[in-house]
Amino acid sequence: MKPIELPDGNRGRRRILRSLVTGALAGMLGPGRVLAQTTPGRTVRVGLTPAFVHDQHALMADWRRYIEVKLGVPVEFVPRNSYRETMDLLHQGRLDFAWLCVYPFLYLKDLVRLLAVPLNQGRPYYRSYLVVGADDRKRNSMADLKGAVFAYSDLYSNTGYLVPRYQVRQLGEDPATFFRKTFFTWSHRKAIEAVAAGMADGAAMDSFVWDTLVRVKPEVTAGTRIIGRSAEYGFPPFVAHRAVAAQDFDAMQRVLLGMSSDPAGQVLLARLNINDGFIPGDRSLYDSVVVMMRAFGEY
Amino acid sequence: MRLFDLSFRHKIPLWGSALIIATALAVSAATMLRAYDYLKQDLVSSSENLGFTLAKTLFPVLLHDDAWRAFELVRAPFHEDRPDLPLEAKEIFVIDRDLKVLVSSAPRIMPLLAELSSLGADYPKLAQALARANLDFKGVFEFPDSDYLYVTIPVAEEGKLLGTLVITHSKNVFLPRFYGFALGGAGMGVLVLAILLPLNWYWGRRMAEPLVQLAHGMSEIVHGAPADLSPDLYAFHDELGQLFAAYREAATEIRQKTALEREVMQSERLAAVGRLAAGIAHEVNNPLGGMLMALDTLKQRGPLDPPTARTVALLERGLQQITETVGALLVQARVQSRDLNRQDFEDIRTLVEPQASRKSLQLAFDIDIAESLPLPAGFVRQVLINLLLNAIEATQPGDTVRVEAHANGDQLLLLVANVGEPPTPEILAHLFEPFVSGRDGGHGLGLWVSYQTVNQLGGRIAVECDAGEVRFLINLPLHYEVTAQSAKVGAGGTPTTLERPT
Numbered sequence: 001m002k003p004i005e006l007p008d009g010n011r012g013r014r015r016i017l018r019s020l021v022t023g024a025l026a027g028m029l030g031p032g033r034v035l036a037q038t039t040p041g042r043t044v045r046v047g048l049t050p051a052f053v054h055d056q057h058a059l060m061a062d063w064r065r066y067i068e069v070k071l072g073v074p075v076e077f078v079p080r081n082s083y084r085e086t087m088d089l090l091h092q093g094r095l096d097f098a099w100l101c102v103y104p105f106l107y108l109k110d111l112v113r114l115l116a117v118p119l120n121q122g123r124p125y126y127r128s129y130l131v132v133g134a135d136d137r138k139r140n141s142m143a144d145l146k147g148a149v150f151a152y153s154d155l156y157s158n159t160g161y162l163v164p165r166y167q168v169r170q171l172g173e174d175p176a177t178f179f180r181k182t183f184f185t186w187s188h189r190k191a192i193e194a195v196a197a198g199m200a201d202g203a204a205m206d207s208f209v210w211d212t213l214v215r216v217k218p219e220v221t222a223g224t225r226i227i228g229r230s231a232e233y234g235f236p237p238f239v240a241h242r243a244v245a246a247q248d249f250d251a252m253q254r255v256l257l258g259m260s261s262d263p264a265g266q267v268l269l270a271r272l273n274i275n276d277g278f279i280p281g282d283r284s285l286y287d288s289v290v291v292m293m294r295a296f297g298e299y
Numbered sequence: 300m301r302l303f304d305l306s307f308r309h310k311i312p313l314w315g316s317a318l319i320i321a322t323a324l325a326v327s328a329a330t331m332l333r334a335y336d337y338l339k340q341d342l343v344s345s346s347e348n349l350g351f352t353l354a355k356t357l358f359p360v361l362l363h364d365d366a367w368r369a370f371e372l373v374r375a376p377f378h379e380d381r382p383d384l385p386l387e388a389k390e391i392f393v394i395d396r397d398l399k400v401l402v403s404s405a406p407r408i409m410p411l412l413a414e415l416s417s418l419g420a421d422y423p424k425l426a427q428a429l430a431r432a433n434l435d436f437k438g439v440f441e442f443p444d445s446d447y448l449y450v451t452i453p454v455a456e457e458g459k460l461l462g463t464l465v466i467t468h469s470k471n472v473f474l475p476r477f478y479g480f481a482l483g484g485a486g487m488g489v490l491v492l493a494i495l496l497p498l499n500w501y502w503g504r505r506m507a508e509p510l511v512q513l514a515h516g517m518s519e520i521v522h523g524a525p526a527d528l529s530p531d532l533y534a535f536h537d538e539l540g541q542l543f544a545a546y547r548e549a550a551t552e553i554r555q556k557t558a559l560e561r562e563v564m565q566s567e568r569l570a571a572v573g574r575l576a577a578g579i580a581h582e583v584n585n586p587l588g589g590m591l592m593a594l595d596t597l598k599q600r601g602p603l604d605p606p607t608a609r610t611v612a613l614l615e616r617g618l619q620q621i622t623e624t625v626g627a628l629l630v631q632a633r634v635q636s637r638d639l640n641r642q643d644f645e646d647i648r649t650l651v652e653p654q655a656s657r658k659s660l661q662l663a664f665d666i667d668i669a670e671s672l673p674l675p676a677g678f679v680r681q682v683l684i685n686l687l688l689n690a691i692e693a694t695q696p697g698d699t700v701r702v703e704a705h706a707n708g709d710q711l712l713l714l715v716a717n718v719g720e721p722p723t724p725e726i727l728a729h730l731f732e733p734f735v736s737g738r739d740g741g742h743g744l745g746l747w748v749s750y751q752t753v754n755q756l757g758g759r760i761a762v763e764c765d766a767g768e769v770r771f772l773i774n775l776p777l778h779y780e781v782t783a784q785s786a787k788v789g790a791g792g793t794p795t796t797l798e799r800p801t
Contacts, residue, residue: 149410149411151367180412181366181411181412183364183365183367184365184367185367194367194370197370197374197406197407198405198406198407199366199370199406199411200411
């Protein structure tokens with residue numbers, strides 16, 4: 001687990017202390033009082049999840065700085081390796097914003113509000129990729145993976161858990177017994193690594209993560225081969241805690257939506273592999289996911 | 300020749316070298332074995348350290364069936380970017396109680412849930428061994444003909460056993476290090492040998508050389524002429540030094556004894572020759588005297604006709620020559636001679652001066668005696684003149700002939716020396732016998748006469764040749780008993796009446 005990113009210098013340490021105090025107070029007073037809006041010294045806390053390639057540390061530092069400058073308040077990125085932890089932080093009111101996977105977004109229901117949806121190659125959609133080892137020529141569909149070792153990414157992942165289970169069920173099989181063994185890697189990237197290392201025979205994952213890795217870390221994806229592409233689903237959204245005040249919500253949304261029209265923002269978007277930036281989006285983008293969740297009684 | 304019959308000159312250095320090389324090899328081999336052992340111990344203990352840490356960390360992870368986290372943990376000790384880490388494991392895996400793979404750092408070789416006994420290589424044997432050990436076993440497994448070493452640590456906590464962690468090591472990983480050690484050791488060994496072997500060789504030769512010389516000298520003792528070994532050859536006082544001292548003592552005694560024996564033999568021979576010569580001289584002298592008397596009578600009787608006179612003269616001269624020769628053989632010191640004095644040496648010098656100046660020789664006289672010595676002057680003069688004439692004859696023009704005389708207590712020491720080559724050994728052996736001559740034209744009686752004279756005076760005469768000089772040494776007692784001496788020399792003890800003609 002990664003420690004919380006520590007800003008440099010005494011100023012930063014004081015800021016953290018203040019934010020800790022603020023957090024503790026917020027915990028006592030309840031979620032509605034998290035943000036003392038635009039109060040000097042207030043820190044905006046943004047949760048990062050493996051919904052995108054969140055472990056490019058230099059990029060995250062630059063992006064945090066960018067948002068901080070645009071917002072005019074200190075910004076803290078809080079990366080977590082599992083959706084569950086980020087969801088817990090949201091439940092506890094310890095995050096203002098988060099980039100979540102679709103499933104947690106829907107699972108959290110009205111605890112969060114849709115803030116912005118990234119555009120993946122111009123459109124707010126992504127898929128689930130089914131991958132096997134690059135040298136595995138025998139398996140070419142989900143049906144071929146019966147009795148195999150399968151790597152899920154996260155219990156609360158759409159493309160890495162819900163979609164493959166749904167696909168197994170579509171085959172008329174029980175996802176609980178279809179595979180010989182399953183395990184969670186807690187990130188899409190590690191699911192790819194598990195398949196490449198031979199630890200798992202197959203895995204399902206976020207197409208955006210796979211496509212980004214192909215571009216920035218081709219050696220990670222080199223050991224895997226895509227054998228299935230799912231239907232399109234709404235892209236993992238940027239959300240705001242429901243307690244975030246309207247002007248803060250708007251300020252953050254403006255920053256994100258404005259990135260594509262700002263040179264520095266464009267550079268960051270390119271590095272994040274979402275060249276076209278963010279749109280406000282709509283909850284209906286995620287209706288097909290709700291259908292799958294209902295099929296498993298999870299919505 | 301057998302090895303053990305070799306000379307010490309070769310044997311000591313050879314044995315020393317063999318011992319040094321054997322020691323170097325033994326020490327190196329022992330060190331290398333220790334190094335190998337230590338390396339293995341290092342490997343096992345570092346592996347066990349890693350294993351304990353991993354087993355402790357893996358326990359909760361495996362308990363929660365978090366396969367990926369377990370995989371990340373067993374992969375953590377591997378550093379693919381550091382291939383030089385020598386003690387790195389080859390594989391790390393955990394098997395459960397049914398001997399199935401729970402997690403492995405190399406899932407391609409050991410897939411999840413695979414039966415350990417169904418995998419190739421050493422794994423079936425390892426599975427059997429672990430089954431026998433009931434999994435709850437911390438230890439090291441090695442199989443014959445295998446390049447691998449298996450360190451096992453149970454993954455258990457508070458009595459709950461989840462499986463066994465196995466760390467596989469290639470034995471080859473420490474071979475390069477071992478070879479590194481061995482190479483370093485060999486280098487040191489060669490260096491030590493390079494220093495010790497020449498030292499040993501030098502020391503061995505130094506030890507052996509005196510022994511060899513000693514052995515050589517000892518073998519010469521049989522022939523009565525042991526070599527004179529220099530005290531510098533071995534100047535120490537250890538056992539070898541004592542041996543040397545004893546040898547030198549013995550050698551000196553033997554040489555003296557040999558010289559004495561030779562001298563005795565020579566004087567006995569000379570005495571025998573003297574007796575023979577005196578006997579013949581007596582037998583010849585009596586008729587000779589008669590014959591000379593008869594001739595004298597014949598001449599006195601009246602004038603002889605010229606042919607007879609010539610014949611008589613011829614006979615007389617012939618008989619006279621026989622008389623002289625016989626007289627020369629029959630040497631006798633005349634008791635009635637006056638005492639020797641310094642003037643005698645001046646006379647001798649004057650007498651031989653013409654011969655010396657004819658050859659442009661230097662005569663160096665060093666006379667250190669009292670005015671008068673109780674020795675018969677005539678005999679001493681005769682002996683000295685004989686020796687001097689011989690010396691002048693043997694000396695090359697321009698060189699020097701020395702004469703020395705020293706009275707030393709109760710004896711007179713005389714020396715006649717000349718620069719020149721020594722006589723041949725054959726001549727030396729018979730130098731003082733009659734009719735032996737070192738040069739053409741000599742009748743060979745000079746030294747004989749000198750020897751007999753000195754002998755009769757109770758003295759000794761000897762010759763020394765060295766450093767390009769021939770020295771005659773005469774030693775005469777000042778209180779001689781001429782009667783006893785002449786009795787010893789004369790045939791049958793009868794003193795002769797004949798005198799040696801001057």
